[in-house]
Each structure stands twice: as C-alpha cells, then as structure tokens.
Amino acid sequence: MPEIVMSEQEITAILKDLADCLMEGIKTWNDVVFIGIRSGGVLVARSIVKILEQKTDMQIPLGTLDIALYRDDVSKRLFSPEVRSTDIPFSVDNKRVILVDDVINTGRSVRAAIDHILDFGRPKRIYFMVLFDRGGRELPIQPDFVGKEMSIPEEKIIKIEVAPDGIGIKDVIISGVKK
Amino acid sequence: MNWPHKDIIAVQDLTSAEIGLILDMASSFKEISRRDIKKVPTLRGKTVVLLFYEASTRTRLSFEIAAKRLSADTTALSASGSSFSKGETIMDAAYNVMAMSPDCIIIRYPYAGVPKKMAELLPCSVINAGDGYHEHPTQALLDMYSMKERFGRLEGLKVAIVGDIMHSRVARSNVYGLIKMGAQVVLVAPKTLLPPGVETWGADVMTEFDPVIPEVDAIMMLRVQKERLHERFYPDSREYSIFYGLNKRRVDMMKEGAVIMHPGPMNRGVEITYDAADSARSIILDQVENGVAIRMTLLYLSMGGSANVD
Amino acid sequence: MWIKGGTIFDPAGGTVQAGDIHIADGVISGVYPGGNNGKDGEIVDAQGLWVLPGLIDMHVHFRDPGYEYKEDIVSGSLAAAAGGVTTVVCMPNTDPVNDNPSVTRYIVEKARAKAAVRVLPAGALTKDLNGIELAEMGLMKAAGIVAVTDDGKTVENASMMRRAMEYAATFGLPVITHCQDKGLSAGGVMNESALSSRLGLAGIPSASEDIIISRDVLIAGYTGLPVHITHVSTRTGIDIIRQAKRDGIRVTCDVTPHHLLLTEDRVRGYDTKAKMYPPLRKEEDRRALIEGLTDGTVDCIATDHAPHAKDEKDLDFDLAPFGIIGLQTLLPAIMQVHRECGIDFMELLKRATVNPARILGIEGGVLTAGARADIVLFDPEVKWKFTEESILSKSKNSPFLGKEFKGRVVHTIVCGNSVYRI
Numbered sequence: 001m002p003e004i005v006m007s008e009q010e011i012t013a014i015l016k017d018l019a020d021c022l023m024e025g026i027k028t029w030n031d032v033v034f035i036g037i038r039s040g041g042v043l044v045a046r047s048i049v050k051i052l053e054q055k056t057d058m059q060i061p062l063g064t065l066d067i068a069l070y071r072d073d074v075s076k077r078l079f080s081p082e083v084r085s086t087d088i089p090f091s092v093d094n095k096r097v098i099l100v101d102d103v104i105n106t107g108r109s110v111r112a113a114i115d116h117i118l119d120f121g122r123p124k125r126i127y128f129m130v131l132f133d134r135g136g137r138e139l140p141i142q143p144d145f146v147g148k149e150m151s152i153p154e155e156k157i158i159k160i161e162v163a164p165d166g167i168g169i170k171d172v173i174i175s176g177v178k179k
Numbered sequence: 180m181n182w183p184h185k186d187i188i189a190v191q192d193l194t195s196a197e198i199g200l201i202l203d204m205a206s207s208f209k210e211i212s213r214r215d216i217k218k219v220p221t222l223r224g225k226t227v228v229l230l231f232y233e234a235s236t237r238t239r240l241s242f243e244i245a246a247k248r249l250s251a252d253t254t255a256l257s258a259s260g261s262s263f264s265k266g267e268t269i270m271d272a273a274y275n276v277m278a279m280s281p282d283c284i285i286i287r288y289p290y291a292g293v294p295k296k297m298a299e300l301l302p303c304s305v306i307n308a309g310d311g312y313h314e315h316p317t318q319a320l321l322d323m324y325s326m327k328e329r330f331g332r333l334e335g336l337k338v339a340i341v342g343d344i345m346h347s348r349v350a351r352s353n354v355y356g357l358i359k360m361g362a363q364v365v366l367v368a369p370k371t372l373l374p375p376g377v378e379t380w381g382a383d384v385m386t387e388f389d390p391v392i393p394e395v396d397a398i399m400m401l402r403v404q405k406e407r408l409h410e411r412f413y414p415d416s417r418e419y420s421i422f423y424g425l426n427k428r429r430v431d432m433m434k435e436g437a438v439i440m441h442p443g444p445m446n447r448g449v450e451i452t453y454d455a456a457d458s459a460r461s462i463i464l465d466q467v468e469n470g471v472a473i474r475m476t477l478l479y480l481s482m483g484g485s486a487n488v489d
Numbered sequence: 490m491w492i493k494g495g496t497i498f499d500p501a502g503g504t505v506q507a508g509d510i511h512i513a514d515g516v517i518s519g520v521y522p523g524g525n526n527g528k529d530g531e532i533v534d535a536q537g538l539w540v541l542p543g544l545i546d547m548h549v550h551f552r553d554p555g556y557e558y559k560e561d562i563v564s565g566s567l568a569a570a571a572g573g574v575t576t577v578v579c580m581p582n583t584d585p586v587n588d589n590p591s592v593t594r595y596i597v598e599k600a601r602a603k604a605a606v607r608v609l610p611a612g613a614l615t616k617d618l619n620g621i622e623l624a625e626m627g628l629m630k631a632a633g634i635v636a637v638t639d640d641g642k643t644v645e646n647a648s649m650m651r652r653a654m655e656y657a658a659t660f661g662l663p664v665i666t667h668c669q670d671k672g673l674s675a676g677g678v679m680n681e682s683a684l685s686s687r688l689g690l691a692g693i694p695s696a697s698e699d700i701i702i703s704r705d706v707l708i709a710g711y712t713g714l715p716v717h718i719t720h721v722s723t724r725t726g727i728d729i730i731r732q733a734k735r736d737g738i739r740v741t742c743d744v745t746p747h748h749l750l751l752t753e754d755r756v757r758g759y760d761t762k763a764k765m766y767p768p769l770r771k772e773e774d775r776r777a778l779i780e781g782l783t784d785g786t787v788d789c790i791a792t793d794h795a796p797h798a799k800d801e802k803d804l805d806f807d808l809a810p811f812g813i814i815g816l817q818t819l820l821p822a823i824m825q826v827h828r829e830c831g832i833d834f835m836e837l838l839k840r841a842t843v844n845p846a847r848i849l850g851i852e853g854g855v856l857t858a859g860a861r862a863d864i865v866l867f868d869p870e871v872k873w874k875f876t877e878e879s880i881l882s883k884s885k886n887s888p889f890l891g892k893e894f895k896g897r898v899v900h901t902i903v904c905g906n907s908v909y910r911i
Contacts, residue, residue, distance in 0.1 A: 066207065069219040069249070069479070083479070085207045119216040191687070268804055290807035291689030292759030311807065313689025348689060375692055376683020 005150070006172040008163070011131075014147040015044075018129065019051040021145050026096070031124065033061040033095045037113050038084060040102030040160050041065075044131050048100065063088035065099075070112035086116065093121040098145075102160050104130045107141035132172070134158060182480045186298035186305040189314040190356040198356055201476055202324050208479070209472035211248055222251035225482055228281040229255040230272070231308070232288045237443055237467065238308050238318070242285050245474035251282075251482075273297050282482050286310070304481040312346055312374075318442050319352030321473040323360065325466045326397055329438055334361035339391050340382075341367040341423060342401030342450055343412075345374045349442045350401060354380050365391050368423065371412040388423055392432040399440040400425050400450045416449045425455040438462045490905060491527055495535025495866065499856040500542065500839045510540060512862040515904035519858050535866055538899065541838060542856045543575025543606070543863030544819060547743060547845040548640070548665070548719055548791035550812070551577070551608065554595060555584025560796040560883045562596065565816070566604035568794070568882040570909035572816040573898040575606045575863035576853050577794075578845075581613040582641040588613035588624035593632035605908040606901075607863070609851065611636040611665065614653040620644045623656055630660045635849045638665035640719065643701050645671060650705065654714045663848055665717045666705045668726070669766065673697035678807055680753040680768040688756065690806060693768050695723040702726045706733045706740050715739035717848055720793050722748045722767035724777035731786040741848050743789035743840075744778045746815055746822035747888060751775075755888055761802045761809035762888045765795065779830045782840065788848065790840040792819050796884030814882050818875060820867060821894035828895070866900035873897050 006014075026032060029052075036045030042064045049060050068083045099113055110128055117126060129145040134152045152158055160172050182200075184192070193201075211219055227246040231239050239255060246253045256276075269288065276284060283304040286294050291311035298305040309315040327333050338357055344350045344366050357364050364382035366373065377384055385391050392398070403419065413419045420426070425439065433439075439461045445451055456463065490512040497508050497520065508522040512530075519525070551565035560568075562579075569577050579596065581587035587596065593610050600608035612629035616622040618639045626637055637657045643666070644650040650666075657664045674697040679685050681692020702718055706729055709716040721727060721742045733740045747765070752772050755763040763769060781787040795812025802809050815822075823841065827834045842854030852861055874893050877885050901909035 069207075069211075069221040071221075083204050083207045083476075085210055115220065119214065119219070121215075268800070270803060288805075290805040292806050296759055311689045312686075312691070351687075351689070374686035375681050375694075376686045379683040 002173040004173050005158075011172065014131065015047055015051060018131075018145055018147050019048060019055065022048070022052065022098070022129070023055060025145070029056050029058050029060065031095050032098060033063065033090060033092065034098050034100060035063045035065050035088060035113075035117060037099065037101045037109060038064055038066045041100045043160060043162065044102050045100035048129070061090045063090065065113055065116055067109060067112040067116055070116045072108060072112070088120055091121055092117060092123045094124050097123040097126045099126055099128045101128075101130050103132045103134055103158050104141075104143055105134050105136045107137045107139035110141050111139055131160070132158065185481060186294075186307075187316055187477050187481055188295050188298055188305065188307045190316045190319050190352040190359075191314065193316075193356075193359075195359045195361075198320070198323065198360060201320055201473065201480070202327055204480075205324050205469070205472045205476045208475040209469065211475070212468070212471055218248050218250060220250045221479060222246070222249040222482055225251040225282040226280065227251045227253045227283045227285065227478065228276050229253060229308075230276065230284060230286045231255065232258045232269070232286070233309070235287055235308070237470075238287065241467070241470040242306075242308060242474050245471045246478055248471070249475055249478055251478065269293055270296070270300070273301060277301050277303065283478065306477060306481060309348055311348065312351070313348055314352045315348040316352050317470070317474055317477060318349050319356045320477070321466055321470040322349075322353055322399065322440060322442070323356050324469045324473055325440065325462055326438070328465070328469065329462060330396060333357065336362040336397065337365065337395045338362055338397045338399060339365045339367055339395040340399045340401065341388060341425070343372045343403055344368045344377065344401070345372045345412075346404060347401050353399065354382050358382065365395060367391055369413055388429070389432070392429055393434055395437060396434070397438045397440055398425060398433065399442070402442065402444065403446055403450050420449050424450050424452065426452040427454045430455050430458050430460060433460060440466060442466070490531045490533065491525075491529075492533045492535050492540055492864065492866070493524070495538045495540035497540045497856055498542075498835060498838055500835060500842045501855040502857065503835060505835065510856070510864070512864075512902070512905045515862055515906075517856065517858055517860045517862050520856060533866070533900065537868065537870075539867040539869055540856070541573065541865045541867055542842050542854050542860075543865055543901065543903065544573050544841045545576040545845040545849075545851075545853050546574045546792050546794065546816065546819060546841065547578045547636070547789060547849060549577045549579050549794040549816065550582065550796065551579040552583060552796060553599070554592065558883070559798050562599050562608055563603045563605075564881065564883045565794070565796070566600070566606045566608055567909070568814070568816040568880070570605040570901045570903070571881050571898060572818065573820045573865035573867060573901055574816055575865070575901065575903045576609065576851070577606060577816075578609050578611050578635060578849065580638065580640045581611055582618060586613050586617050587611070587629070587634070588616050588618070590625060590628040590632035593629045593634050597633040606903050609633070609635045609849075611638050611640070612662075613637065614639045614644060614657070614664065615649065618642050620646060620649055623653060626657055626662055627660050630662055634662070635851055636663045636665050636717075638667065638719070640665060640667045643667055643669045643671065647704055647708065651708050651712060654708060654712060654716060658714045661850065663715060663717055663850070665719050666701070667719055668698050668701035668705065670697040670700045673700065677768070678764060679756045680770050682753060682771060684753055684756070688759070690756070693766070695725060695770060695774070698723050698767050699725040699729065702729050706730065706738055709733070709740050710736065710738040713739070715741070718742040719791065720745050720748070720767055721778070721781075721787070722770050722774060724774045727777045727781040727786055731781065731784070734786065741788040742786070743791040743845075744781070744787050745793045746790060746819055746826075747813060748775065749778055749782075749790070749826050750822055751888060756806075759806045760888070761804065761806055762813060762886050762890065764806060764809055764811055765793070765813050766811040779826070779832070782826070782837070783830075783832055788840065788844045790819070790823060790837065791845070792816055794882075796882050797886050798884055799886075802886045812886070814880070814884055814887050816882065817880060818887065818889050818894070820865070820898055821875075821896050822889075824869065824896035825894065862902060862905040864902040865898055867896065868899050869896045871895070871897050
C-alpha cells in the first residue's frame with residue numbers, strides 16, 4: 001500500500017525554505033533560468049519559480065527537459081522511458097541554470113540532464129536543486145540545494161502526487177517495490 | 180504500452196495503437212534535428228548495418244542520418260560493392276554480417292519476404308527499408324506522419340494514391356496503415372497497374388483521376404518506373420501523363436488545404452509536372468524531413484527503447 | 490515368399506479381402522483368400538496391414554543424367570521404394586535431355602543395374618525441349634521410353650504440338666503435357682491472387698494453365714488423338730477436362746498430392762518449399778481437384794517429385810527453383826485424402842496403379858496370380874512424423890516436413906525382392 005510520507009503542508013514549508021536558500025545563494029536573478037526534469041522535476045520547478053517570482057518580482061524563464069534519450073540504460077530496458085519533448089524556449093548560453101528534480105537517488109538522471117542541457121548551449125553555471133535526497137548515489141554528484149534528506153529503503157518507490165489542479169504538488173508517497 | 184516488436188517488417192504487422200505511438204513519438208525526435216547539436220547519446224555503442232541490395236540514395240541517407248543522430252555507429256553495404264553479385268545467398272550475407280554482432284540490420288532488397296525471413300532467423304533487430312513489391316513500412320509511416328502533421332489527424336482524411344499501384348510497396352504500406360488509422364484511401368490507376376485482389380484492400384479503386392481530385396485531402400503520386408513499364412502497362416509517357424499525371428490544371432482542382440505528396444524520386448514531366456511538384460500544396464520536402472524523425476523513432480523503439488506510458 | 494494375414498487390395502479386380510499371397514520367381518504365384526498353409530520361403534507377417542500392388546508414379550524427376558547432386562536413379566528409386574512406389578516414369582528434362590536413344594539407353598541400363606524399383610523413362614517431344622524440332626521418338630521407344638513430354642515446358646507453337654501428338658501416336662506413345670502459357674506466367678512465382686499482391690510476389694494466373702489445357706484438349710479433339718494433362722491445379726482446368734471427356738475427347742489427367750492437400754496459404758512466410766509449378770492454388774481449386782477425383786475426371790495421382798538441393802532452395806522466394814519432392818509422402822497423402830474427403834481408398838488406389846498403367850500401356854496394379862510381384866505393405870493406422878532424417882531422396886525440399894501422417898509404408902517388394910523395409 002502506498003504510504004504518504006509528506007503532506008501538502010509539509011511540502012509547502014520545504015519549498016519555502018528552499019526558496020529562501022536560493023534567494024540567499026543566488027543573489028542576482030537577471031541571468032537565471034530554471035529547467036525541470038520531466039516529470040516530477042517540472043512540478044517542483046514550477047512551484048519554486050512561482051514563489052521566487054513573487055519574491056523577486058521578476059519573470060523567471062522555465063524550461064522542461066526530457067532525458068529519455070540521454071539515459072544510460074536504454075538498451076537494458078530497465079526502465080521503459082517514454083520519449084516526450086524537451087521544451088527550452090530560451091537560450092542557455094552564459095546563463096546560470098538551476099536544474100530541478102523531485103528526487104535524487106543514483107545521480108544518473110542528473111548526469112543525463114546535464115548532458116542534455118549541454119547540447120543546447122554553454123551555460124555559465126549549472127546548479128542542481130532537488131526536493132528530496134534519498135541517498136544511494138552511484139555517481140559523484142551532489143545537489144546544491146536540497147529540500148529534505150530522507151533515508152528510504154532501496155526497494156521502495158518514491159513519487160510526488162500531482163494536486164487536483166494539475167499544477168501543484170499534493171503529497172509525497174512511497175510505495176511498492178522497484179521493478 | 181510496451182513496444183513488442185524486435186523488428187519493423189511490415190505495416191500489416193502493426194496495430195493502430197502502435198502506429199499512433201510511433202507518430203506521436205516522432206515529434207520528439209523531429210525536434211532533435213532542429214537543434215544546433217543534432218545528436219543525442221541514446222544509441223551510443225550500437226552498431227547499425229545498412230544492407231542495400233537495390234539502388235537507393237534517399238532512404239539510405241535518411242536511415243544513416245537517423246542512426247547517427249542517435250549516436251549509433253553505421254556501416255552501409257550496397258549491392259555493387261558486396262559479394263551479392265558473386266553468388267552468395269542473402270542469408271549467407273546475413274549470417275556473415277550477424278557474426279560481427281550488429282544490433283540492427285536495415286535491409287532493402289529487390290525481392291519480397293527476405294527481411295521477414297532475416298528477422299525470424301537473426302537475433303538482432305531488422306528494419307525493412309523496402310522489399311520487392313511487398314512493403315516499405317518506414318516510408319508509409321513518414322507519409323502518415325506528414326499528413327497528420329498537416330491535418331492534425333488521420334481519421335476521416337481522404338487520400339488518393341495515384342499511379343503504379345501494382346509494383347508499389349509504398350502504396351501497399353500506405354493503404355494498410357491509412358486504413359488502420361481510419362483514413363479513406365482511393366487508388367487511381369489504369370487497370371493494368373492495379374494488382375490482383377486490390378478490391379480486398381479496403382480502398383476505393385478508380386480508373387479516372389479527375390473526379391477524385393476535388394474529393395481528397397492528399398494526393399500521393401507514385402513514381403512510374405519508366406524502364407519497367409514502358410510498352411507493357413501503358414502506351415507511353417505522353418498518354419500516361421495526360422490521364423494520370425499531376426499537372427497545373429489538376430492542382431487547381433484540388434480542394435482548399437489539400438496537399439501533394441510523392442515518395443520520390445520524381446519523374447518530373449511524367450507523373451508530376453514542375454508546377455505541381457513545386458506548388459505551395461507540395462509537402463514533398465516535409466516528407467523527407469519527417470523521414471529522419473520516423474526512422475529515429477523506429478531505431479529507438481526496436482533497439483531497446485520503449486514507450487511505457489504511465 | 491509368403492505374405493500372410495494382410496488385407497489384400499486388388500484395384501484391377503476391385504476386390505478387398507483378407508488372405509495370403511505366394512510369390513515365386515518374381516511373380517505372384519497364387520492369392521489365397523482366407524489363408525493358406527504354405528510355409529516355403531520367407532514368411533512375411535502382414536497381420537493388420539494392407540497389401541497393395543506397388544504404386545505407379547507417372548511423373549518424377551530423377552535428375553539423372555546431369556544433376557546427380559539433386560537426385561540420381563539410385564537415390565530416387567530408394568525414395569520411391571520407401572513411398573511404396575514400384576514403378577516411376579522419369580521426365581526427360583535432364584542434362585543432356587532425354588531426346589535421343591543414347592540417353593534413353595543410359596537411363597534404362599543404369600536403372601536395370603542399380604535401381605530399387607522399375608524406372609521407365611519418358612522421352613522428349615522436341616529436341617532439347619526446344620519446342621521446334623521433333624525428338625527421335627521412334628528410336629527412343631525402341632530404347633525403352635514409355636511416353637513423350639516436354640515437361641517443365643509447354644510446346645508453345647500449337648502446330649508443333651499437333652505434329653508432336655501425331656508423330657507420337659505413330660509409335661503408340663502417350664503424350665504428357667505440362668500446361669503453362671509462357672507470356673501469362675512470365676515472372677510469376679506463386680498463384681496470382683489477392684495473397685500474391687499482399688506478399689508482394691508476382692503471380693501466375695490460373696488462366697495461364699487453363700489456356701494451354703484448352704488448347705491441347707482442342708487439338709486432341711480435332712485430331713482424335715489422346716493427350717494426358719499432367720499436374721492439373723485449377724478449377725477451370727478440371728472443368729475443361731470434364732467437359733472434354735463428356736464430349737468423347739481422349740484426354741486423361743493427373744493431379745499431385747500437394748495440390749490435393751495444400752493451398753496458396755502455404756506460401757505465407759515465403760517458404761520456398763511451397764514453390765512449385767503449377768503453384769499451389771486457392772481452396773476452391775483444391776476442392777475442384779477433389780471433386781474431379783470423386784467423379785472420375787481425374788485419372789491419376791502423380792507426385793511431380795522434383796528434387797532440388799538445399800542451397801538452391803535456400804534462395805529468396807523469387808529466385809529459388811520450382812519444385813518439391815513427393816515420392817515418400819505419396820501413399821500417406823492419398824490416405825489423408827481418403828480420410829478427409831471421404832473418397833473410397835480403392836478408388837484413390839486405382840489412380841496410382843491401374844489407371845497410370847492403362848494410360849502408359851504398361852503392366853502393373855494387379856494383385857492376382859501371374860502378375861509382377863510388386864507389392865506394398867501399408868500400415869494404415871500408424872502415426873509418424875515426416876522428418877529430414879526419414880528422407881531417402883538426396884534433396885529435402887518437401888512442404889510436408891515436420892508433418893504427422895497417419896499411415897506408413899512398412900515393406901516394399903519389387904519383383905519378389907524386398908527393396909524397402911522398416
């Protein structure tokens with residue numbers, strides 16, 4: 001049975017903390033763009049950008065990234081990645097990119113996402129922000145901004161649930177056994 | 180859905196859901212070709228062998244570009260430079276190629292059935308790039324994609340396919356696919372170029388071109404094989420082009436928004452005139468561009484990618 | 490030698506009875522309904538078996554001389570023996586063509602010395618099967634041919650066909666005709682139909698066969714001479730022959746077991762073991778052949794045993810040669826037709842014994858005292874699988890590979906000698 005590990009209220013609080021951290025770490029916002037990794041990262045990126053736009057009173061560009069074609073496990077059929085489109089409606093050249101995902105585990109998705117972004121241009125810097133760090137890294141990759149660290153058994157799946165409005169995040173559940 | 184096929188041999192083997200999925204996914208691949216860096220690492224380390232036992236420039240080029248944009252390594256072998264002419268059977272050639280462990284073999288062959296046989300016997304993926312008068316699935320899929328891109332749908336479209344239906348694998352694959360996707364197909368040809376049993380294909384069959392023109396959303400002209408057909412199936416190019424060629428007069432009869440297609444290479448002046456081929460209705464170059472996207476999609480799907488929609 | 494306790498089928502007399510058969514000096518010396526106490530010589534226990542006269546297959550290709558890698562007179566005759574066939578007529582399209590008495594003598598002598606069964610050559614109608622010059626039919630007849638044919642080809646010129654039939658009749662030689670209009674069938678590799686279009690294979694229209702059947706039937710009618718149409722495969726072909734027979738034209742015909750059991754559907758999958766001429770046709774054609782067997786339009790069943798080496802058949806469907814082997818599956822196939830189509834077994838047996846014997850003017854198909862002791866013991870109930878290992882032919886190109894048959898030849902005797910025994 002899926003188990004709710006975090007409620008909407010808790011998530012809102014974490015996002016707020018993350019926004020504060022970002023405000024402190026980034027300082028100037030005119031060259032900052034956000035890119036969310038499909039599909040969980042897009043939700044998180046959207047929520048955080050909304051908060052930051054209020055705080056900075058600026059329009060912050062937001063793109064989405066589909067990493068299916070950049071995975072290193074395509075031929076192993078470990079995952080069954082659906083290929084959806086990548087949509088980055090701005091140039092990343094000389095920008096500071098904040099790459100967003102919902103969960104970091106092995107680090108392989110982030111590696112793929114970085115490769116993908118580099119195919120679009122040459123950013124000045126890429127930061128990585130994640131809502132949850134569940135550990136279990138297989139690559140030397142660490143996030144710059146972490147919402148919460150949680151130790152979750154390897155066989156469990158962690159997933160963020162979309163709010164009924166289709167935009168926000170409802171809650172976070174862990175469930176089942178990994179394929 | 181999980182992609183269940185190791186090979187792409189015939190549109191006859193695909194369900195409408197599978198065709199729909201290919202067409203949907205192709206857009207993501209098309210986007211890659213429009214980037215500055217037109218390459219993704221998806222099939223890094225995969226070897227794709229192109230065996231072309233029949234002259235073809237654009238299909239081979241299209242496959243090669245598609246494979247390279249997915250980072251696969253490609254090697255092409257064409258009939259002239261191969262041992263084909265030395266009496267080696269195609270299955271010998273296939274086993275020899277297989278011994279070098281390719282992940283995918285793309286084959287064009289002058290006789291029907293060989294890609295299917297190869298797919299049954301070899302462990303790697305086999306993609307049919309056209310076999311005899313049998314099928315040319317990638318061409319039909321790119322044609323369907325081009326129409327869908329233009330009209331937003333295939334269901335309810337009316338498509339005319341005109342010319343040498345008898346000897347056309349492109350026509351066959353398109354008929355099977357379009358009908359599965361809910362389009363209506365009209366085949367237009369003199370009776371000498373209609374294959375036996377064409378009435379069982381589910382398409383309308385007409386011998387007169389003009390009445391069909393204002394009715395259809397797309398007109399697909401087939402290449403006339405001058406060398407093969409002359410003097411046997413119709414009298415000459417002049418008479419053929421008058422009755423079955425697409426010219427300015429006929430283009431003007433087409434309904435608003437209707438498009439002109441051709442799988443290429445064109446015989447300008449025979450089945451299609453300059454003003455028809457180059458008219459604003461022509462999506463012939465879109466077809467070529469989309470060919471790369473469709474072939475990337477199929478390479479991705481048959482070599483390990485999947486399409487699990489959650 | 491005694492064959493004891495079997496069910497004896499004598500198609501010449503049309504009788505089926507339990508009993509014993511005594512063989513001496515290569516001849517049946519006595520048939521004893523109900524049994525006999527005789528004990529001299531070898532005793533063959535035929536309890537539960539059918540005792541049949543050796544079959545006559547009037548259409549085989551033994552490829553000897555010239556293509557001995559596909560088959561030769563020895564291997565072909567062993568395959569025949571294993572199929573219960575004790576007499577074969579081998580077609581003249583060898584290399585060199587059997588169009589002169591030297592080739593005929595080569596075949597006759599090699600067969601006499603080495604073959605397991607009686608091998609009777611058919612000579613060519615025209616030299617080198619060229620359709621232009623008459624072959625030396627008279628000399629070949631003297632050397633031992635029993636029929637003339639350009640099988641594998643059709644004599645294109647109708648006048649030439651007429652002359653060939655007239656000349657053959659001069660020597661009392663039956664003419665066997667392979668019916669295929671060259672123009673209409675050009676390039677074709679399977680039956681022309683919706684399926685051929687779907688498979689992308691060029692078709693052979695049934696009309697290409699029917700046109701020549703009509704032509705040869707009309708020549709036979711016009712000249713009053715006999716003609717034998719081999720491997721009829723179409724409904725219309727059967728109709729033409731049926732009508733011709735009613736009209737008193739001296740036409741006879743044979744069909745193959747594969748056309749009786751298979752249809753063009755077998756070509757799906759591009760298996761070259763389903764490629765032969767005439768091609769496998771539609772179900773309605775198959776049914777018409779069965780109908781023709783039932784009403785007597787079809788006189789004979791012959792295999793058109795056509796061996797081809799594996800590397801030849803392994804080519805693409807378009808390029809592989811036409812033809813399949815059939816000797817070893819002849820009787821089991823006949824048995825299947827009997828069971829599935831409800832045709833009396835004796836009637837079918839006549840089509841592979843007395844009928845071809847009558848058409849060819851040779852001895853055979855008789856199980857009474859004084860007849861040649863060419864006898865087959867057949868187990869009608871045993872189930873067996875036809876595998877490559879069970880093939881005695883040099884070539885393995887059978888569409889029935891892997892098929893389970895009910896009914897198998899267990900013992901074949903030619904002139905009183907056992908030539909095959911499980």
